Amino acid sequence: MKLSELKPGNRAKIVRLKSSDFLKRRLMDMGLVPGEVVYVEKVAPLGDPIEIVVKNYHLSLRKNEAEIIEIEEVK
Amino acid sequence: MKRITVAVIGNPNTGKSTLINAIAGTRLQVGNWPGVTVEKKTAFLQVEDLTINLVDLPGVYSLNPYTQEEIIARDFLIKEKPDLIIDVVDATNLERNLYLLLQILELGIPVVMALNMFDEAKRKGYEIDVNALENALGIKVIPTVATRGKGVKELLFAVKEVAENKNAYIPQTLNYGKEIEEALKNLKKRLEKDYPQVLQRYPSRWLCLSLLEGDEAVLKETGLTYIKSLLEEIRRPLINTFNDDIDTILADARYGIARGINKEVVRKKEKLEPDFTERLDKIVLNRFLGIPIFLTIMWIVFKIAFDFSGPFCDWVDGVISGAIAKWTSISLDALHSPEWLKSLIIDGIIGGVGAVLVFVPLIGIFMFIITLLEGSGYLARAAFVMDRIMHSFGLHGRSFIPLVIGFGCNVPSIYATRVLETERDRKLTALLCPCISCSARLPVYVLFAGAFFAKYGATVIWSLYILGIIIAVILGTILNKTFYKGMKPVFIMELPPYRMPTFKYLMIYTWEKLKHFLIKAGTFILAFSILIWVLLNIPYGVPKDQTALARIGKVISPVFAPLGFDSWEASSALLTGIVAKEIVISTMAQIYGIQEEEEAQERTTFRNDIKNILVSFGEAVKNGFRNLFTLKSGVFEAEEENGLKNRLQNAFTPLSAYAFMVFVLLYWPCMVFAFTLRAEFGSWKILGQALLIYTIMPWLTTFIVYQGGRLLGLG
Structure with missing residues (x-):
């Protein structure tokens, strides 16, 4: 499953970041590393971007950026 | 020491x-x-x-x-x-x-x-x-x-x-794990043996880590691009052990340590309820309320930036073109200075200084608000709400603010681009701003719409605003694919907690920006004002159609023939419009020989003038606050000039008048915009780009409008 598909109010663990370029590095610099648990807080009024909570802070990213993050849902 | x-x-x-x-x-x-x-x-x-x-x-x-x-x-x-x-x-x-x-x-x-x-x-x-x-x-x-x-x-x-x-x-060397440390040790050994001089020039641990990561910039800088295969060799055991790529392995190692230290030194009481930021965001970023709240805040920003600062700008203008010009004139008369020198000093120099200082209240107040919005954390939310729309034009959510501010004046828009995170977004947004029709262009529209489209005036003016937006979208798309392609921007943005910036911080920052504007942009604006004065006045004392400006107007007017207005009057008026678009009107009035009403000069004493300056400042304060609490916006007011209208009706057809308005909307941004653009980005190149774009694009657009209109039989 991709982070872009996770519904607000749900929690998931990062499995892997696909792609290999600048985007991946940036996401990892922001704390989105494999093993990290993220929570989807909300989606912007027009459907994109999304707001997530990671490492106790709030981060927003576009859906096409969240797409490279592979996750598994945590109940 | x-x-x-x-x-x-x-x-x-x-x-x-x-x-x-x-x-x-x-x-x-x-x-x-x-x-x-x-x-x-x-x-x-x-x-x-x-x-x-x-x-x-x-x-x-x-x-x-x-x-x-x-x-x-x-x-x-x-x-x-x-x-x-x-x-x-x-x-x-x-x-x-x-x-x-x-x-x-x-x-x-x-x-x-x-x-x-x-x-x-x-x-x-x-x-x-x-x-x-x-x-x-x-x-x-x-x-x-x-x-x-x-x-x-x-x-x-x-x-x-x-x-x-x-x-x-000496900072501790933190252990990144057996495998990584082993790899670093091996790499260092190889460097010591083969490239000791490179190792000496850089911090060794940092160098080894950067090389291990395959940091292109470091490889290039150290001239070690040819050791790539060695690096592959050193990386291989790591990649085999962790079954992941090197970026992830190192990021993981660093975050592993960060997590460990964090766990060791931070105790957190159980989180019982959402904090202030989370509660506020439930409303501010709400699915239904998010956009209305954003638009309301934008409206308030607009109100403060323009309607509140307006009376202060008028006051500065009044003091300079009133008391200061008057007393300079009296002093020059006393010194028996020649007429031309008097005109140079009062119209050229003092006028130029006035052109700069008039912007001080606007830029000061605007910088204060935008810094407040940024520091409070709301700007990140605004970007979150608006990004979907702006993204479709290849822009960032934060670009919305500079562009909207442009409806009041394009100059603060340049400063507002500072809220964008990348150089690319900043430049791109700044280059689009002049498409947004600022309030200085409105008097021109009102005059022409009144003279040619009486009943449909409002619709015609609206169409220009809409046209500007459409052009901005098209231009944005084109720039994205030409000058600014290849630089792929990302959105990834922290939503920081809401915080109140200190007043001291806001004041220091605002003052720094103002100082920058006065020195870096102001000097050029003043010089340019003097140049325009010279063009308007040499040879001194000749009729209006013999001045240097009129001659240039005559030379360039054929360029405008396909656009529907090839008179030297029109092209001269457009030339002076570079100073500020509303000046197009006063130039036309002068050229067509409509006398502007001279304000009756009262005989006052110096003391009385000082008193008047203070009294009018009090009025400005009063009006500023009154404007804040009235719904109508003073930005979009324009005066009627009947004498000029009659003359225009003889010189233009409705179609060529509309073409002229389109051209005024789109051609060269005013000189204050131009020099502020240069000052803010510290480059003549971007100004060159702007001038090039805003020469070709308006000509083409107006050509299409005019010739299209003729084909439709409107001419």
């Missing part, structure tokens, strides 16, 4: 700017890093016998050289080799902040940590064991509350202490 250089670094939103202000105050000097729009702040400080050269580096999340900010910070640390680094850390978010700190420690430069927002962390229920943190990292940690100046003195003494006893404060 000893002098040291201290670099200040930290994540964005850690209160670093506030801390710098608290440390340096008015000694702070704000400029740009060479060649880019990223702000550079420096200050000289004295701590007893130690002179500190403080250099504020841009806020970054890491030292990986991808964004402009990261490249600047990294280059400074590697090449300028500061004696010490102050790392500003957000105490409410220690773990993520430690990631950058670990990268800094790799450089081997002594570090002092400013553990900022210590009070906020306490309020949020975090208990941080400062001693344990110091021990884990081997550096000094000073808790600070920048907004109240707390811990600043202690921080400076810690800097002095560490600077004077460097050997006692």
Whole structure:
């Protein structure tokens, strides 16, 4: 499953970041590393971007950026 | 006496700017890093016998050289080799902040940590064991509350202490795990053997890590591009063990340590309820309320920036073109100065100074609000709400604000582009701003619409505003695919907690911006005003159609023939419109020989004038506040000029009048915009681009409008 598909109010663990370029590095610099648990807080009024909570802070990213993050849902 | 250089670094939103202000105050000097729009702040400080050269580096999340900010910070640390680094850390978010700190420690430069927002962390229920943190990292940690100046003195003494006893404060080398350390050791050995001179030039641990990561910039800089296969060889066992790529392995190692230290030194009381930021965001970013709230805030910003500052701008204008011009004129008469000199000084120089100073209330008030919005954390929310729309034009959510502000005036728009995070977005947005029809163009529309489209005037004017927006969208798409292609921007943005910036910070920042505008843009604007005066007045004393300006107008007028207006009057008026678009009208009035009503000069004394200046300032304050609380916006008011209308009806057809309005909408931004653009981006190149775009595009657009209209039989 991709982070872009996770519904607000749900929690998931990062499995892997696909792609290999600048985007991946940036996401990892922001704390989105494999093993990290993220929570989807909300989606912007027009459907994109999304707001997530990671490492106790709030981060927003576009859906096409969240797409490279592979996750598994945590109940 | 000893002098040291201290670099200040930290994540964005850690209160670093506030801390710098608290440390340096008015000694702070704000400029740009060479060649880019990223702000550079420096200050000289004295701590007893130690002179500190403080250099504020841009806020970054890491030292990986991808964004402009990261490249600047990294280059400074590697090449300028500061004696010490102050790392500003957000105490409410220690773990993520430690990631950058670990990268800094790799450089081997002594570090002092400013553990900022210590009070906020306490309020949020975090208990941080400062001693344990110091021990884990081997550096000094000073808790600070920048907004109240707390811990600043202690921080400076810690800097002095560490600077004077460097050997006692060597940062610990944190262990990145057996496999990574092994790889680093192997790499270092190979470098020692084969490239000792390269190893000597850089901090060795940092160099080895960068090479291991395959950092292209470092490979190029060190000239070690040909050791790629060696690096592959060293990486292989790592990749086999972790079954992942090298970026992930290293990021994981660093975050592993950050997580460990965070767990060791931070205790957090169970979170019972959402905090203030989360509760407020439930409303501000709500699915249904998000956009209306954003639009309301934009409306308030617009109101304060233009309707509140308006009376003050008028007051400045009144004082300069009134009392100051009058008394200069009287003094010059007393000195028996020739008429032309009097005109040069009053219309050219004083007029030019006036053209600059009129913008001071507007830019000052606007910078204050935009800095407040940014510092409060709302701007990030605005970007979150608007990004979907702006993204479809290849822009960032934050671009919306500069563009909307452009409806009032394009000049503050340039300053508003500062809220954008990348140089690309800043330049792109600034280049689109002139498409947004500012209030100075409105009088031209009103005059022409009144003269030619009486009943449909309002619709015609609306169509121009809409046309501007459409052109901005098209132009944005084209620029995205030409000048600005290849630089793929990302959105990834922190939504920081809502915070109140200190008044002192807002004032210092606003003042710095104003100073920058006055010096960097003001001088050019003044020079240009004088040039225009010269063109309007040489040879001195000849009729209107013989001046240098009229001659240039005659030469260039054929260019406008396909657009429907090839009279020298029209092209001369357009030329003077470069000063400010509303001047198109007064030039036309002059050329067509419509006498402007001379304001009756009252005989007053100097004392009376001073009194009037003060009284009118009081009026300005009153009007400013009154405007704030009235619904109607004063920005879009225009005066009627009947005499001129009749003359225009003879000179234009309705179609050519509309074409002329389209051209006024789109052609060259005014001189204040042009020179502010140059000053803000520190480059003539972007001004060149702007002039090129706004020469070709308006001509083409107007050509299509006019010739299209003729084909439809409207001419």
